Amino acid sequence: MRTISQRELRNDNAEVIRAVEAGESFLVTKNGAPVAVLKPATEAELSTGLPLARAARRKVDFRTWPRVTSTITSKEILDDLRDER
Template structure:
C-alpha cells in the first residue's frame, strides 16, 4: 500500500482516483500520521443514499398551489431588512 499525504491527495486527486479504480490502495497521512485508507470498493452495495421503502404515490404540481402575498412590495421589504444592519 502506497502512502500519500493529504496535500498529495488534494493536488493529484484525479490521478489517485484513477489508480484506485485500477485496484491500488493508499494510506493517507496528515502531518505524517495515518488518517485514512483509500481503497477500491469490493462487493459492497453501491446504492447512494437511503433505500426507498415505497415509491411516491403521486406527483405534486406546485404551479397549482396558491401564491403567497405579503401585502408589501419587495423593495419595501428589502429596505426594512437593510435598515436593521
C-alpha cells in the same frame, strides 16, 4: 499500498481516484501520521447499501423560489463587505 499525504490527495485527487479505480490502495497521512486507507470498494461493500450506492437526491428548481428584494443595492452590500477586510 502507496503512502500519500493529505495534501497530495487534495492536489492530485483525479489521478489518485483513477489509480484506485485501477485497483491501487493508498495510506493517507496527515502531518506524517496515518489517518485513512483509500482502497477500491469491494462488491460486498457496494451491495450493503453504502451511501455511495444510493440514488442522487432530487433536483431543486430554484426558478420556482420567490425573488428576494431589498432597498440596498448589490454595490452597497459589496462596498460594505470590502470595508471589513
